[in-house]
Amino acid sequence: MDSKYVLLIIAVIIIISAYLVFNPGNQYERLQIAGSTSVQPVIEKLAEKYQETHPNVRINVQGGGSGLGIRTVEQGIVNMGMSSKALNPDEKDGLNEYVIGRDGIIIAVNNENSISNLTSEQIRNLFSGEVTNWNQIGGSDEEVHVVVRESGSGTLQSFQDIIMGSTKIRKDAIVQSSTESVKQAVKQDPGAIGFISLVNMDNSVKAITVNGITPSEQSVANGSYLLQRPFELLIKGEPTGISKDFLDYVMSPEGQAIIQNQKVVPANQLKQ
């Protein structure tokens, strides 16, 4: 065949498929959600299930961080924001927060580390740099390497509020840009300590009991485990239409069961 015709046919196919991709009829209602990467997997799962029963709805879930979620929902770019921390008063600005569940933050150390319990004060001293060797708190002779998340991360913010208070985290702490890379860093370094979300926990690192309480879904649910933070959906003004419908679904027993499957403690099980 003449190459000109081949090109023409390819061009036509591309144009038609692009049309199908970008304009699949206008019968769909769209819901845009963006924000915290910690909340994202839970919402994606919920969206997937929701769309099974609502074939005329398309939900687009995008990561980018709690800050991005707060900013974009405030500016009306998306219908809903996701946040993995409670909003500061100056962030509220007409936003309604809906707590869909609570997540624990795990203090993780290397599997070789002999220490298995820390008090919140010891954790504070480790992260502030007051304790620089594990033998100062009864561990083996190993330098402490602190791994944290980047400034602005919801997980870091919650950790700072709950454990550190006004104390600063040591300046030379290694910064990793995701929970997964914090876990990798702790997994391979016998001296490392970091914090990760309960959702991402597996046996590649060791979870420290804090003040004698083991982090688990139960201890998060009954409020006894100290390090926990809310997973929230943010909506500007009152929820209407599809936003309200999806929010109702998330809060329904069915939605809450899906949240629980993702190792997040659903809102209906929290001790008020």
Added chain:
Amino acid sequence: MKDNIEEFLIEKGLLITALSSIIIILLIIIFIFSEGLPSMESYGFLKFIFGTTWDPSSGDYGVLPMIVGSLGITGLALLFAVPLSLLCAIFMAEIAPKTMRKILKPVIETLAGIPSVVYGFFGLIVLVPIMRVQFGGTGFSMLTASIILTVMILPTIISVSEDALRSIPQEYKEASLAVGATHWQTIKNVIFPAAIPGIITAIILGMGRAIGETLAVIMVAGNVAQFPNSIFDPVRALTSNIAIEMGYATGIHYSALFGTAIVLFIIIMILLVIANYFHYKKKITIGGGYL
């Protein structure tokens, strides 16, 4: 008549595409500067550039540690990559037999095709533990980042400088050999000096990739916004600073990240000017043209 119209259309079409790339660059510059300048103004331009603390939560936006970090990583990477890749390019262009070159070339080009996140993950899983065991500390360091970058910029420098070496006219080589020079003397004194402008271009391209690389560096450099005391200390590059914090930043912090982009932009401009200066200075003029 038909030919004239076709000629006219193609000419204008090319002009429009060329102009649009200039316009796009200008728009990007205007955007970065308009987003970034407010933070510089409110924080103080000198304080922004020469400030030594970056701590957005307490309102400190000094980017000097990141400038040092970026330049340090890039400089080290070039230090490793340039000798390695030039020797490799000379080998491939002049010494290697044809069959060997046929194998080497695609292998090196494959290195260029590997996505940077793969390099970063490899660094995080393999290189960081090795560095920690060998040199102590956390393993996240300036050196680790520059080793990863070295591998990433090798293919760029090798293939561009190999092309430069190959484009030297055959007569030069023949003339040199004819007056009794050995093969190595010919390479050293004739082919290599004649190819220098092309080789400088190759190094500029490699440097550009090294300074702009973000993801791989984030994963292995440790991202501590502090002056490194040695090459085994963690550092944060300018690009990493933007990528790490952009998702969360609001208000002046957001603007300060664009300020970081302005600094990066200016650094790249300065490096390009320096490199271009050497590029033209080293050009050998022959008759009406140059090599």
